Amino acid sequence: MLSKKILIVSIMISLTSHVLMLYMTNIIEWRGKVYDEDIITVSLKEPPEKTEKDDKDVKKENRPFHQAEHNANSRSMKQEDTVDINTLDVKYTPYLKKIKRKIEDIWVYPKAAFEKEEEGTAVIKFSISDSGTLLASAIVTSSGSNYLDLGALDVVRSAAPYDPFPQEFNLTQLNVVARFAYTLIE
Numbered sequence: 001m002l003s004k005k006i007l008i009v010s011i012m013i014s015l016t017s018h019v020l021m022l023y024m025t026n027i028i029e030w031r032g033k034v035y036d037e038d039i040i041t042v043s044l045k046e047p048p049e050k051t052e053k054d055d056k057d058v059k060k061e062n063r064p065f066h067q068a069e070h071n072a073n074s075r076s077m078k079q080e081d082t083v084d085i086n087t088l089d090v091k092y093t094p095y096l097k098k099i100k101r102k103i104e105d106i107w108v109y110p111k112a113a114f115e116k117e118e119e120g121t122a123v124i125k126f127s128i129s130d131s132g133t134l135l136a137s138a139i140v141t142s143s144g145s146n147y148l149d150l151g152a153l154d155v156v157r158s159a160a161p162y163d164p165f166p167q168e169f170n171l172t173q174l175n176v177v178a179r180f181a182y183t184l185i186e
Contacts, residue, residue, distance in 0.1 A: 080127075080173035091168065099128075099162055099176065107155045109182060113147035120144045121181040122152040128174050134160035135173065143182065152180035 083092050085100055120143030127135040137156045139149050156178070165171060
């Protein structure tokens with residue numbers, strides 16, 4: 001009888017701790033709302049104010065995606081790793097949440113895309129050095145809109161530099177894949 005009570009108490013503690021962990025990582029909310037952790041979303045009701053950048057030609061040339069150059073004394077370290085920005089890998093989650101927060105704080109809907117009522121999801125891959133420097137960024141999957149694709153690339157570049165890697169990463173380069181969903185609110 002005592003072992004049954006211990007088993008039930010252990011299960012209840014386990015369930016409570018798992019629900020608490022999901023809540024703390026913002027995967028679920030107490031009211032039962034489930035978040036789609038695969039996509040960063042920006043939605044606007046009104047266009048942002050016009051800037052000088054909007055007046056420039058939107059057909060900027062993208063920097064090619066390339067491998068970082070490494071020096072000879074970095075051979076003992078793992079050279080690089082590639083992760084989704086929403087990975088559940090506990091090694092990367094705290095670092096990637098900081099990057100995501102930094103990007104979300106400055107991300108806006110491109111005015112030209114808003115005026116043309118363009119929507120879509122751009123998938124961007126960017127590389128960060130162990131010191132936090134942005135090494136490269138590129139469009140993996142286009143949103144179908146040049147304005148939205150460039151807006152996603154621009155926010156990744158504008159948010160740089162990022163924090164240096166924690167020592168436990170043991171990497172010289174981290175490649176991050178992020179989805180940027182642009183939707184208009186009616």
